[in-house]
Amino acid sequence: MEETWVTLGVVCMGLGGIVAGFVGVVLPEGRRLGAIFALIAGAGVGVVVIGFGALLNERKEPTEITFFLASLLGLIAVCGASWAVWNRAMDERPSTSGPAETVTSQRD
Numbered sequence: 566m567e568e569t570w571v572t573l574g575v576v577c578m579g580l581g582g583i584v585a586g587f588v589g590v591v592l593p594e595g596r597r598l599g600a601i602f603a604l605i606a607g608a609g610v611g612v613v614v615i616g617f618g619a620l621l622n623e624r625k626e627p628t629e630i631t632f633f634l635a636s637l638l639g640l641i642a643v644c645g646a647s648w649a650v651w652n653r654a655m656d657e658r659p660s661t662s663g664p665a666e667t668v669t670s671q672r673d
Contacts, residue, residue, distance in 0.1 A: 568629075571632055571633070574629075575636070577636035577637050580640055581639060581640045584603075584647055585603045585647055588650065592650070599646075602650070603643050603646035603650060606643065607642040610638050614635035614639075615627045618632075618635065
């Protein structure tokens with residue numbers, strides 16, 4: 566059963582790469598580097614969880630479930646960072662509807 570947790574952890578890491586790669590492809594030019602930062606954030610979260618898992622284990626090494634949890638939390642971090650990069654890029658996208666109309670208010 567231990568191998569299953571490690572395999573699922575590797576699957577989570579692969580999914581993180583797919584998410585960041587997809588976001589990097591669909592982001593507009595000049596904003597694609599943000600997908601790499603999402604991967605860096607996910608890797609950082611994973612390493613921190615593995616480190617804390619090793620500290621909390623009596624043998625001072627991470628278990629298979631710790632590896633899985635680190636990978637899962639890393640995937641969640643990649644998804645969250647990718648979502649933030651996507652939203653930021655879409656908010657800064659120039660409007661295609663033309664110049665914005667200004668509304669003037671009249672006082673009675």
